[in-house]
Amino acid sequence: xxxxxxxxxxxxxxxxxxxxxxxxxxxxxxxxxxxxxxxxxxxxxxxxxxxxxxxxxxxxxxxxxxxxxxxxxxxxxxxxxxxxxxxxxxxxxxxxxxxxxxxxxxxxxxxxxxxxxxxxxxxxxxxxxxxxxxxxxxxxxxxxxxxxxxxxxxxxxxxxxxxxxxxxxxxxxxxxxxxxxxxxxxxxxxxxxxxxxxxxxxxxxxxxxxxxxxxxxxxxxxxxxxxxxxxxxxxxxxxxxxxxxxxxxxxxxxxxxxxxxxxxxxxxxxxxxxxxxxxx
Amino acid sequence: xxxxxxxxxxxxxxxxxxxxxxxxxxxxxxxxxxxxxxxxxxxxxxxxxxxxxxxxxxxxxxxxxxxxxxxxxxxxxxxxxxxxxxxxxxxxxxxxxxxxxxxxxxxxxxxxxxxxxxxxxxxxxxxxxxxxxxxxxxxxxxxxxxxxxxxxxxxxxxxxxxxxxxxxxxxxxxxxxxxxxxxx
Numbered sequence: 004x005x006x007x008x009x010x011x012x013x014x015x016x017x018x019x020x021x022x023x024x025x026x027x028x029x030x031x032x033x034x035x036x037x038x039x040x041x042x043x044x045x046x047x048x049x050x051x052x053x054x055x056x057x058x059x060x061x062x063x064x065x066x067x068x069x070x071x072x073x074x075x076x077x078x079x080x081x082x083x084x085x086x087x088x089x090x091x092x093x094x095x096x097x098x099x100x101x102x103x104x105x106x107x108x109x110x111x112x113x114x115x116x117x118x119x120x121x122x123x124x125x126x127x128x129x130x131x132x133x134x135x136x137x138x139x140x141x142x143x144x145x146x147x148x149x150x151x152x153x154x155x156x157x158x159x160x161x162x163x164x165x166x167x168x169x170x171x172x173x174x175x176x177x178x179x180x181x182x183x184x185x186x187x188x189x190x191x192x193x194x195x196x197x198x199x200x201x202x203x204x205x206x207x208x209x210x211x212x213x214x215x216x217x218x219x220x221x222x223x224x225x226x227x228x229x230x231x232x233x234x235x236x237x238x239x240x241x242x243x244x245x246x247x248x249x250x251x252x253x254x255x256x257x258x259x260x261x262x263x264x265x266x267x268x269x270x271x272x273x274x275x276x277x278x279x280x281x282x283x
Numbered sequence: 284x285x286x287x288x289x290x291x292x293x294x295x296x297x298x299x300x301x302x303x304x305x306x307x308x309x310x311x312x313x314x315x316x317x318x319x320x321x322x323x324x325x326x327x328x329x330x331x332x333x334x335x336x337x338x339x340x341x342x343x344x345x346x347x348x349x350x351x352x353x354x355x356x357x358x359x360x361x362x363x364x365x366x367x368x369x370x371x372x373x374x375x376x377x378x379x380x381x382x383x384x385x386x387x388x389x390x391x392x393x394x395x396x397x398x399x400x401x402x403x404x405x406x407x408x409x410x411x412x413x414x415x416x417x418x419x420x421x422x423x424x425x426x427x428x429x430x431x432x433x434x435x436x437x438x439x440x441x442x443x444x445x446x447x448x449x450x451x452x453x454x455x456x457x458x459x460x461x462x463x464x465x466x467x
Contacts, residue, residue: 044464045284046304046446053411061413067349067359070412108350108358110432120319122431151364151387151409183457184364184387186409238465242409243388244446245460275410 005082005139007283008089012143015281016099019145020075021107023279024067027058031251031276034214038188038241038248047246051188054241054274069275072109073147075100075129076207082138097127103145112150132204141283144211152189152273155181158203161265167226170195170267171233177269178234178250183243186273188251190214191234194268197258206268209254211278218255227253241274251276288442292340293381295401301447303456307405308442313342313384317363319433320426321371328374335426336435339379342405346384347432348422349412357419357438359412362386365404369393376400384445388457398453405445406456418443 032055039051061068077096089095104111104126113127114120136142157177161169174193181189194206217224230253240246251274260266284306289297291311301307314336316324324334345365349358365385372383372393381402386409397404407415421439428434448456 044460046460050408050411053408053414057411057414061359064355064413066352066355066413066416068413069410070347070349070359070361071363071410072349108352110347110349110358112347112432122433124431149410154364182388184366186386233467236466238461238463240460240464242386242406243457243461244406245457245462245464247464273410 004086005084006086006088007141009087009092009095010089011283012092012095013099013102015143015283016077016096016145017103017106019143019279019281020100020103020109020147023145023147023277024072024107024109025065026062027068027275027277030213030215032058034251035274038251042241042246042248044240044244044246046244047241047248050241050244067107067109068277069149070110071112071149071151072104072126073112073149074153075104075126076132076146076148077129078132078144078146078208080134080136080142082140083135084139085141093131096131097129100127100129101125142280143283144278144280146211146278149186149273149275152185152271155185156203156206156268156270158199158266158268160199161267163263163265165265169265171226171230173267174230174269175233178271179237181271182239185271186242186275187239187249188241188274189249190251190272190276191230191253192270192272193253193255194266194270195255195257196260196266198260199266201258202266203268203270205256205258206270209256210270210272210276212254214252223255223257227255291342291440293342294340295381298381298403299401299451301403301450303447303450303454303459305447307445307447309342309445310441310443312437312439313344314425315344315346315348315436315438317345317347317433318367319430320435321368323427325371325374334378338375341380342382342384343375343380344384344407344438348416351422355416357416357422359416360419361409361412361415362407365389372396376402389449394449394453394455397449397451401451403447403451404449406448407443407445415443
């Protein structure tokens with residue numbers, strides 16, 4: 004058993020929130036460069052170049068890459084041999100977010116109640132997902148998720164008979180409907196299976212996989228490739244200005260599900276794909 | 284791509300001959316306003332009140348910036364999704380605005396309103412927020428400070444680069460461009 008005081012997560016989460024918002028991963032910037040080589044539209048090419056400059060400038064100046072520093076999504080994989088002591092873990096996670104958004108001069112975008120819409124002014128509470136895993140480590144990811152792309156996510160439950168073709172159609176319809184509103188080029192996170200809640204969770208988790216990495220199972224890897232090709236034929240382009248690159252990647256995750264169901268969730272990620280991780 | 288350097292405010296005459304896809308570099312004052320401030324304008328007008336700003340010939344930038352870091356002029360700033368403000372376009376045209384700056388496609392009726400009122404929708408680059416912050420030279424909160432990032436701010440911009448998204452004839456830039464690259 005490893006005992007960790009919950010206080011330990013505060014500075015880690017603070018720093019991860021700032022790093023995620025200031026520094027786009029090289030994997031993302033490389034994907035912009037690859038997109039630039041394939042893009043035919045002059046408007047989209049200009050814009051991709053601007054996005055590369057923007058990412059480099061934000062990192063150098065240590066300022067937010069995108070002004071929408073998002074809902075703070077915190078994913079924690081907690082080793083089953085970890086025992087927590089101290090104050091509430093949830094409160095400490097939120098304290099880390101509060102400090103990160105304050106000290107990093109990040110935008111506060113959370114309202115306390117969806118209907119009365121009063122800003123909490125510290126970007127808390129975070130949306131927190133915890134999973135229990137083997138071991139005695141805690142793996143923490145902070146994923147600031149912008150509103151524009153999150154708002155265009157979708158979910159459906161197909162009937163099993165609709166199969167792969169049904170999944171493809173739903174994903175393509177979702178991306179087409181989202182159009183330029185999600186700040187393309189996008190990453191398309193797809194969850195297949197599970198229950199309604201778990202399906203949307205794995206769709207979001209799929210967005211954390213590095214761009215360019217295929218699903219280990221051949222069936223899903225092939226489906227990912229087919230979807231990338233189809234999406235890039237839509238012509239949406241960077242920021243919806245028309246072009247030959249609309250998706251940087253498609254990542255599918257699956258989970259076993261009920262005999263009656265074929266749940267599919269699509270979680271879209273804008274070009275400003277931000278996340279940072281650490282291990283305690 | 285035709286390029287123009289224009290001074291703000293823009294009159295209806297200034298924008299009448301602009302065409303979709305034209306690249307503009309804007310210099311002068313404009314106002315930020317997004318969901319919450321637009322809603323407050325609407326509520327104020329419905330209650331017979333007066334707005335804190337005279338919008339005649341003004342440009343509204345749909346944006347909510349990051350706080351400004353010490354030593355810098357402006358926090359990261361870029362447009363938000365315009366579609367959420369579609370419901371307020373007619374109200375703001377009636378108040379006298381000439382242009383809206385945002386990102387993304389809009390409802391069909393926004394193009395009709397641009398034609399009817401002789402206004403334009405301009406596209407800035409969503410998420411290029413660090414670079415765009417350099418094109419803002421001054422920022423002052425002029426209304427609804429309690430809304431935080433969503434307050435109404437008066438910005439002085441210098442060579443703010445935008446692309447004409449909907450012109451006064453109601454043409455839509457994205458419709459034209461996406462058509463060129465659609466393969467299915």
